Amino acid sequence: DAKTTQPPSMDCAEGRAANLPCNHSTISGNEYVYWYRQIHSQGPQYIIHGLKNNETNEMASLIITEDRKSSTLILPHATLRDTAVYYCIVRVAWMRTGTASKLTFGTGTRLQVTL
Amino acid sequence: DSGVTQTPKHLITATGQRVTLRCSPRSGDLSVYWYQQSLDQGLQFLIQYYNGEERAKGNILERFSAQQFPDLHSELNLSSLELGDSALYFCASTEDSGNNEQFFGPGTRLTVL
Numbered sequence: 443d444a445k446t447t448q449p450p451s452m453d454c455a456e457g458r459a460a461n462l463p464c465n466h467s468t469i470s471g472n473e474y475v476y477w478y479r480q481i482h483s484q485g486p487q488y489i490i491h492g493l494k495n496n497e498t499n500e501m502a503s504l505i506i507t508e509d510r511k512s513s514t515l516i517l518p519h520a521t522l523r524d525t526a527v528y529y530c531i532v533r534v535a536w537m538r539t540g541t542a543s544k545l546t547f548g549t550g551t552r553l554q555v556t557l
Numbered sequence: 558d559s560g561v562t563q564t565p566k567h568l569i570t571a572t573g574q575r576v577t578l579r580c581s582p583r584s585g586d587l588s589v590y591w592y593q594q595s596l597d598q599g600l601q602f603l604i605q606y607y608n609g610e611e612r613a614k615g616n617i618l619e620r621f622s623a624q625q626f627p628d629l630h631s632e633l634n635l636s637s638l639e640l641g642d643s644a645l646y647f648c649a650s651t652e653d654s655g656n657n658e659q660f661f662g663p664g665t666r667l668t669v670l
Binding site for chain 1: 559561588590592594599600601602605607613615645647649651653654656657658659660661662663664666
């Protein structure tokens with residue numbers, strides 16, 4: 443799986459958009475970008491994933507550059523409950539039954555949302 | 558609530574001992590993954606099972622072993638425990654489809670004294 447680079451920490455004011463960047467310059471054509479977060483010592487939680495198009499769900503938006511070498515996770519209106527460590531993970535695509543692969547976590551970005 | 562359960566929540570034991578951590582995946586999920594999170598190593602993949610068979614191995618020590626049973630629950634066995642084995646151990650399961658999302662349990666916090 444490709445390696446990712448994220449800033450170690452970021453701050454965001456509550457109610458503002460949080461934009462978390464990730465570099466994955468060695469990503470391969472069959473690899474997706476996944477984002478997970480871990481609130482305190484809870485189990486990591488899936489946020490969103492994408493291949494090359496921008497994606498949006500009820501939690502966040504994912505913007506992937508055209509060359510796919512970097513991406514940005516956007517939390518449109520951050521709240522205090524979004525304070526967590528956010529992990530950007532590059533991972534091979536699921537091909538068929540039994541091929542779901544592991545997650546390789548880096549050090550992530552510690553997002554602190556403040557009043 | 559992810560639907561993945563892990564027991565026990567906390568475990569305190571002594572060096573040299575052996576413990577078993579248990580994981581019940583979400584209903585219908587065939588793949589189970591074990592991860593270890595320690596302060597110095599971060600979140601690391603240990604091992605994956607799919608429908609009872611070992612599918613992938615990560616940085617799992619020889620003192621550690623796992624299995625997945627016919628009812629799909631999984632157990633992680635840690636033996637000859639050392640102080641450095643103190644960590645959070647997470648289990649995750651996946652529905653093994655195109656989304657490939659992993660659902661994590663709440664973890665077991667192991668403290669080795």
